[in-house]
Amino acid sequence: MDDIEPPQNISSTKPSASVEGMVIAYGNLLVMALVPIFLGAFRSVKHHSLQKKRLEASATLTQKDIYIYPLIASGALFGIYIFFKIFSKAYINYLLTFYFFILGVSALTHLLSPTLERYYGIISNLLPLRKFDIILTEKIEGEHAKTKSLFALNFSTSDIITAALSSAIGVWYLMKKHWIANNIFAFAFAVNGVELLHLNSVLTGCTLLSGLFIYDVFWVFGTNVMVTVAKSFEAPIKLIFPSDLLENGLSASNFAMLGLGDIVIPGIFIALLLRFDNSLNRGRKTYFNATFFAYIAGLFLTIFVMHVFKHAQPALLYLVPACLGTPILIAAIKGDLKALFKYEDHPSEEQKEEGKTD
Template sequence: MMNSERLANVALAGLSLAPLVVNVDPNLNVVLTACLTVFVGCYRSVKPTPPTETMSKEHAMRFPLVGSAMLLSLFLLFKFLSKDLVNAVLTCYFFVLGIAAFAATLLPAIKRFLPEKWNEDLVIWHFPYFRSLEFEFTRSQIVAAIPGTMFCVWYAKQKHWLANNVLGLAFSIQGIEMLSLGSFKTGAILLAGLFVYDIFWVFFTPVMVSVAKSFDAPIKLLFPTADLKRPFSMLGLGDIVIPGIFVALALRFDVSRGKGPQYFISAFSGYAVGVISTIIVMNWFQAAQPALLYIVPAVIGFVAVHCIWNGDMKPLLEFDESKTQSTEEVAAEESKKVE
């Protein structure tokens, strides 16, 4: 793990705990938490091989429609069924997901203190009576799952905002680390579609805000405020993960060219400006804002201007991560040439 990422991890942990001991301005907390989460997720996504889950153009175009269907379904569930019943089912679902995400986030730090065999040797476990179903895991993953399980038990019992945020950060970091847009074209399609999606569901219907307030699960970050009428400010994980995977792609594009983080700095700066703009407008109008309305133009705009300025528009648009060679493949080709 790079030193900058380690520092960001420490800062992120400290920022999560800070409101427990000092008075942290919720607006500043939103900006710093969102930006540090994106930063950590981006650097964790830089690996010898590209992320395994790559989004196609077709998936990117369908994503806003699928997201709309899921959002509307949740709205109807909360409207016609008991909120306690729906949230109880969702708690069970996110309990399992939370263990996996929390363990995966801790794993790189834990692996350094465990035997190498524990990190590499796979254990295959078959379901009783369903032998065709199997799980592959390492002993290191089991060790990492222990604190993950304990933490999720605390979350399920207390539903404390800090537990919610830690799980939300784990989901966000894993999403940015594991997902790939494949190309900037796909990224532009996805962000443009969700730009419209966010505006429609926040400004033209009560659905988004209603679901966000009713949904008692770590799909949003909560920031304590001094306002008794509005005890928490909220930021949806989608406002972190979706632009975050675009920023991560910019970082991996820089790495593939063997250069410093040029376009990553542009994309990350655009993200920070977008989040700050959201906070300013939200406080000005005292109303919920679709964060992607401000984040998407800022991220794409900063990268586009930088790209045009450098004359790199063609290589950037032609970049396809699925065709990028892994470090192992490059090393194998170089060894063949030497032979």
């Protein structure tokens, strides 16, 4: 996970950020972190419901995945660090820029297309809504001739329009690397991450957050690897906002930053709690609301400590206790501990087989 960092400037003559500028920067980072979690959590409920209806598989993290995830993340982080030490930073970032251009356009299209389709009636007179299917099949000859489906792509006019708009933003990002273009793509990544990446149980979420708590603290406080990579990695994997916006306008360059990992990882756990709330059928979103506000408190504490000590902070150091402690405490008070840890909305393969046997 990336850490949250105080304003950084690539020039050697870094101006000191004004109090007003820092308040604006951190305030905007806070809002930009909260909106993807809120939107992504509710979109995850809809996505999960559609998957159940269509009997589709999902990108689900299980207990088996979680045990090695911090090790994989550590290996990837250290590998990138070594690459930056050995090879030219410029060449690596050229490759990353093109890679994240493709991913960013896809993520932004997925985010915007349903909204455009919902309100497509406004422009339907100019460009009627049409749906298209591209299907690749294989004809198998023989005694029992049959057709095997290899690939299917379904899209509509709204998808084409949003893809064109997303590509235009992508070209802007490629050409200018402007912080607004970076944030548009980073926002789309965060919402899609919370929506599409699901935890299969609360216990899995507790294990994941605990493991990444140790990972984040070690790589920020134990080494300079995390901070070095975060500053060198020119890709929309972090939200940034200038603290010198008042002085330099949109050309500002003194940035505070928050890594997407500090949004998506707690976010997928908070989204799971929203689905748990819905499963209780009590008409209230107690666990989601409480943990969402605990996340806000954790971010405030991260920013406060960073401001006091003038040093990058591992945000998960503060976010994990807040996001884990809050629902567990509420469940203990309300007598829901057993239901909380028993809840699974993505049963494992073993459980599916047991269900079939029963």
